[in-house]
Amino acid sequence: MRTKIKIENLSKTFKAKKKSLEVLKNLNIELYENQFVSLIGPSGCGKSTILRILAGLEKDFSGDITVNGESIKASSFQFGYMPQKDLLMPWRTVYKNIILPLEINGTQDRKLEVENLIKEFGLQGFENFYPGEISGGMKQRAGILRTFLMDSDIMLLDEPFGALDAITRIKMQEWLLKVLIEHKKTVLFITHDIEEAVFLSDRVYVLSDRPAHVIKTLDIGFPRPRNREMLSSREFLEYKDILLKALL
Numbered sequence: 001m002r003t004k005i006k007i008e009n010l011s012k013t014f015k016a017k018k019k020s021l022e023v024l025k026n027l028n029i030e031l032y033e034n035q036f037v038s039l040i041g042p043s044g045c046g047k048s049t050i051l052r053i054l055a056g057l058e059k060d061f062s063g064d065i066t067v068n069g070e071s072i073k074a075s076s077f078q079f080g081y082m083p084q085k086d087l088l089m090p091w092r093t094v095y096k097n098i099i100l101p102l103e104i105n106g107t108q109d110r111k112l113e114v115e116n117l118i119k120e121f122g123l124q125g126f127e128n129f130y131p132g133e134i135s136g137g138m139k140q141r142a143g144i145l146r147t148f149l150m151d152s153d154i155m156l157l158d159e160p161f162g163a164l165d166a167i168t169r170i171k172m173q174e175w176l177l178k179v180l181i182e183h184k185k186t187v188l189f190i191t192h193d194i195e196e197a198v199f200l201s202d203r204v205y206v207l208s209d210r211p212a213h214v215i216k217t218l219d220i221g222f223p224r225p226r227n228r229e230m231l232s233s234r235e236f237l238e239y240k241d242i243l244l245k246a247l248l
């Protein structure tokens, strides 16, 4: 298995005025190609900060991060990054928001594919609405779709399903699992939902309270493709229990 992302001894302290806040301390994480890796941990421990550092939005950190074997500081690698807040542009319609990555990359000949994805994501009929006119769950779905169209082989997803109702969440989880197989993506995923982490992931890292470091690494041995019957198996409950105990 080829290493896709390697994070070694990552530390980060925010400095504001005279105060400083140590958020990450000697954090080590590794993702292999095509792996689905989740991060879980207490609220405010620094999970989003890790994704922001990877996405290049926080430059000031210590430690080593490589992507495809190249230092992140020297590389211009483009991640498909979806922040916790969807960040749709309020002045662009849903459709125009979704196709933004295609405009930026100059590839706008994917009309049919985009139309099909809009249907699959339950956004059909809302293409010409503005973000202020659609629900939180719809905004999240539009955000996920836009991230997918960034066409990066690494997706960084910060609680992408947080605002979704149970049924839509299940549909989106299933879509993501399909994407993983069909498009060979590597995914780093933040969630507060232990069950979601076990169902989707090959590996789950449990982070400590701030300053965050890894307190548990759990490899999930379920084969792919995954199915919902796994959720009631004994192994599934055992995985959940291990993670819960690590968090408490």
Ligand SMILES: Nc1ncnc2c1ncn2[C@@H]1O[C@H](COP(=O)(O)OP(=O)(O)OP(=O)(O)O)[C@@H](O)[C@H]1O
Residues within 6 Å of the ligand: 014, 015, 016, 021, 023, 042, 043, 044, 045, 046, 047, 048, 049, 050, 084
């Ligand atoms: N730009 C910043 N300046 C100062 N402090 C920050 C900044 N960004 C984040 N923090 C602080 O860093 C800590 C970690 O924030 P972060 O958003 O990474 O946590 P999180 O684990 O993703 O939280 P949650 O699970 O609640 O989303 C928090 O205490 C937050 O207030």
